[in-house]
Amino acid sequence: MTQFELLDKDKTTGRYTFLLKNSTPAMANAIRRACRELVPTMAVDTVEFAKNSGALYDEMVAHRIGLIPLSTDLKSYNEQHKCKCEGEGCQSCTLKLTLKEKGPGTVMSDALKSADPKVIPVHGNMPITKLLKGQELQLVATARLGTGKEHAKFSPGLVWYTYKASIKVNNNHPQFEEYKDKFPPRAFKGGKLDASLIEKHNLFEACDGINKDIAEVTYDEKNFIFHVEPWGQLSPKDILRTAIDKIGDQLSEVQEHLA
Numbered sequence: 001m002t003q004f005e006l007l008d009k010d011k012t013t014g015r016y017t018f019l020l021k022n023s024t025p026a027m028a029n030a031i032r033r034a035c036r037e038l039v040p041t042m043a044v045d046t047v048e049f050a051k052n053s054g055a056l057y058d059e060m061v062a063h064r065i066g067l068i069p070l071s072t073d074l075k076s077y078n079e080q081h082k083c084k085c086e087g088e089g090c091q092s093c094t095l096k097l098t099l100k101e102k103g104p105g106t107v108m109s110d111a112l113k114s115a116d117p118k119v120i121p122v123h124g125n126m127p128i129t130k131l132l133k134g135q136e137l138q139l140v141a142t143a144r145l146g147t148g149k150e151h152a153k154f155s156p157g158l159v160w161y162t163y164k165a166s167i168k169v170n171n172n173h174p175q176f177e178e179y180k181d182k183f184p185p186r187a188f189k190g191g192k193l194d195a196s197l198i199e200k201h202n203l204f205e206a207c208d209g210i211n212k213d214i215a216e217v218t219y220d221e222k223n224f225i226f227h228v229e230p231w232g233q234l235s236p237k238d239i240l241r242t243a244i245d246k247i248g249d250q251l252s253e254v255q256e257h258l259a
């Protein structure tokens with residue numbers, strides 16, 4: 001049975017590393033693609049300008065606002081095309097954010113004031129534009145749920161995987177001295193190749209193919225090291241959970257059509 005096991009949480013990047021056990025490359029890739037393309041997140045999609053006397057023109061400011069990650073509450077919003085308003089836009093599928101700033105100064109993402117305290121810019125220190133003395137920016141932005149398939153701004157983060165690898169080292173090989181300089185310095189402990197350091201620093205590819213009798217790397221096609229590095233709209237757990245639900249939904253649709 002396919003299983004996920006948490007291996008590591010990186011506090012600085014927010015990246016989670018999982019072991020995907022007893023799976024296949026097709027399944028690993030389906031989950032990766034579903035994470036990037038099918039998991040909905042909130043992002044600003046339209047902007048109405050009341051005033052913009054700054055140097056950046058409206059389209060450019062709107063584009064920059066669209067790329068600001070917004071914390072996403074999947075339970076409170078519907079995807080617009082599935083909403084009871086039939087895509088018109090209502091409180092269940094859209095959210096208004098307002099911005100009212102005067103120069104001089106740099107307008108940061110935290111100047112966007114949201115009507116919903118659960119959906120706000122993840123990082124408040126992203127610059128939108130600069131205003132000189134006397135210049136003004138006033139706008140109303142509308143955010144909605146969307147998917148990475150439509151536009152990369154809705155993508156919840158980076159997701160990638162590698163085959164789980166293992167390495168056998170032989171430090172007593174007669175040609176060890178001759179080959180040792182070809183291995184990365186971080187693979188050594190006390191002048192000897194160290195399998196646990198190679199695993200810790202993920203140096204399998206750097207050690208592979210130098211000399212099979214000194215270091216032999218094997219890749220496991222059933223187990224994968226799966227990384228999820230979110231932009232901040234959703235937690236890695238929510239990204240994975242939603243992605244797997246979406247794959248399930250797509251399969252049920254196929255089943256309905258078959259019936």
Ligand SMILES: [Zn+2]
Pocket residue numbers: 078080083084085086087088089090091092093094
């Ligand atoms: Zn609606």
